[in-house]
Amino acid sequence: MQRVVFRSHGSPSVLEHESLTLTPLKPGQVRVRNQAIGVNFIDTYFRSGLYPPPGLPSGLGTEGAGTVVECAVDVSCLQVGDRVAYVQSALGAYSTHHVVDQHRLVQLPDDISCTIAAGGLLKGLTTLCLFNQVSQPKSGDTVLFHAAAGGVGLLACQYARRQGIRLIGVVSNASKAALARSAGAWATLLVHEDIAERTRQLTDGKGARFVYDSVGRATWQASLSATASRGHLISFGNASGAVENVALAELARAGSLTVSRPILFDYIRDSTALQVAAQAFFQCLREGLEVDVGEIFALSQAQQAHFLLESRNTTGSIVLVP
Ligand SMILES: NC(=O)c1ccc[n+]([C@@H]2O[C@H](COP(=O)([O-])OP(=O)(O)OC[C@H]3O[C@@H](n4cnc5c(N)ncnc54)[C@H](OP(=O)(O)O)[C@@H]3O)[C@@H](O)[C@H]2O)c1
Numbered sequence: 001m002q003r004v005v006f007r008s009h010g011s012p013s014v015l016e017h018e019s020l021t022l023t024p025l026k027p028g029q030v031r032v033r034n035q036a037i038g039v040n041f042i043d044t045y046f047r048s049g050l051y052p053p054p055g056l057p058s059g060l061g062t063e064g065a066g067t068v069v070e071c072a073v074d075v076s077c078l079q080v081g082d083r084v085a086y087v088q089s090a091l092g093a094y095s096t097h098h099v100v101d102q103h104r105l106v107q108l109p110d111d112i113s114c115t116i117a118a119g120g121l122l123k124g125l126t127t128l129c130l131f132n133q134v135s136q137p138k139s140g141d142t143v144l145f146h147a148a149a150g151g152v153g154l155l156a157c158q159y160a161r162r163q164g165i166r167l168i169g170v171v172s173n174a175s176k177a178a179l180a181r182s183a184g185a186w187a188t189l190l191v192h193e194d195i196a197e198r199t200r201q202l203t204d205g206k207g208a209r210f211v212y213d214s215v216g217r218a219t220w221q222a223s224l225s226a227t228a229s230r231g232h233l234i235s236f237g238n239a240s241g242a243v244e245n246v247a248l249a250e251l252a253r254a255g256s257l258t259v260s261r262p263i264l265f266d267y268i269r270d271s272t273a274l275q276v277a278a279q280a281f282f283q284c285l286r287e288g289l290e291v292d293v294g295e296i297f298a299l300s301q302a303q304q305a306h307f308l309l310e311s312r313n314t315t316g317s318i319v320l321v322p
Contacts, residue, residue: 002322003095004302007057009049012306015060017299022097029099030078031070032086036118037093038063039297039305039318040151041214041239046091047306050238059092060302061320065108065117075102083108085117085278087125088265094302096322103271106278112285119317120155120291124281126236126264127155130212131163134262135232137210139164144199144208144226146215147239148185149176151317154292156212157183159284168202170195170219172312179315183292196225207231207255217241229255236262292316 001022006014025031043061045051065085068078078084084105092098108117137143143160147153148169160167161184169185171177177188189198199208207228213219214237227233235243251257268274285291294316297305305318 001097012303015303025072029072032066033069034064034066035114037320038118061093063087063122064093065114087122116291119293119319123151129267142166143210144168145212146170148180149315154183157185195222199226224254232258234260
């Protein structure tokens with residue numbers, strides 16, 4: 001098998017390729033031959049060291065889709081030949097073959113391709129979780145959503161429009177703004193604008209009831225100021241760096257705000273929750289939600305994929321193909 005490995009933290013250039021011999025499966029494990037691998041911003045956090053991997057050298061990636069090629073003897077719910085997808089494997093999805101715990105796999109319906117699953121499952125489950133579990137905006141509510149033309153962002157724009165939610169998307173350039181609007185954003189703002197002031201202009205001076213911020217350090221203050229009194233600020237990522245040193249009094253001064261720092265995996269704690277969430281996402285796809293796979297790279301081009309993702313020059317999802 002081939003995999004991407006990093007032996008130290010740093011820029012995308014620390015990503016290397018290596019050939020390995022397949023190891024025997026342990027109880028409960030399933031070997032998947034990947035057909036498509038999801039690239040997620042969280043992968044850059046593990047590579048850079050913002051999130052520590054269990055050890056070095058380390059594989060990378062937690063999302064993929066493909067075919068079961070081997071099952072441990074005690075695995076009964078899956079068999080060789082099944083098409084499957086996963087979003088929360090151990091690090092190592094950037095590989096030709098990945099070993100995944102049976103409880104972290106979902107059967108892939110015939111009408112969902114591996115590319116769409118790898119490009120959309122983690123981002124789609126995140127979107128559903130943000131709008132249904134972490135917070136529950138209602139039809140007619142106005143929300144602010146950063147990085148609205150990204151992988152999660154374009155799904156959020158579409159989902160919000162389906163629900164009648166007025167999503168104000170923040171993006172870094174005009175073409176991303178046009179894409180976010182065509183996906184369903186009610187309005188768009190550019191990152192260099194006064195985000196709080198413009199959000200208040202669009203909400204009769206009130207601010208957004210819900211603010212979804214995955215950019216982190218660079219946008220935290222603007223997000224606080226853009227949130228309506230007694231609104232909910234959901235900080236769910238660190239694309240520009242981690243938010244640190246938050247004083248609770250700041251939340252009081254900003255209007256008695258609620259702040260969440262959710263991680264999808266705390267909302268999908270077992271196989272049942274994973275199956276339910278995945279089926280809900282597949283149903284959204286059947287009803288017209290689209291995964292925009294903006295870039296497809298060969299597995300051997302993982303470095304390029306990371307450089308591009310961090311350059312802010314991508315829209316939608318990135319997929320690697322072994
Ligand atoms: N908490 C969770 O469970 C969870 C789950 C999934 C994803 N996430 C988070 O959701 C966010 C989106 O993930 P994704 O994989 O779909 O990525 P993405 O949105 O496709 O890419 C990140 C986007 O962030 C924006 N950005 C702003 N400042 C940036 C900076 N300094 N460097 C790089 N990008 C910057 C860029 O959009 P503009 O150019 O338009 O600003 C960029 O395209 C990430 O922060 C990720 O960690 C969290």
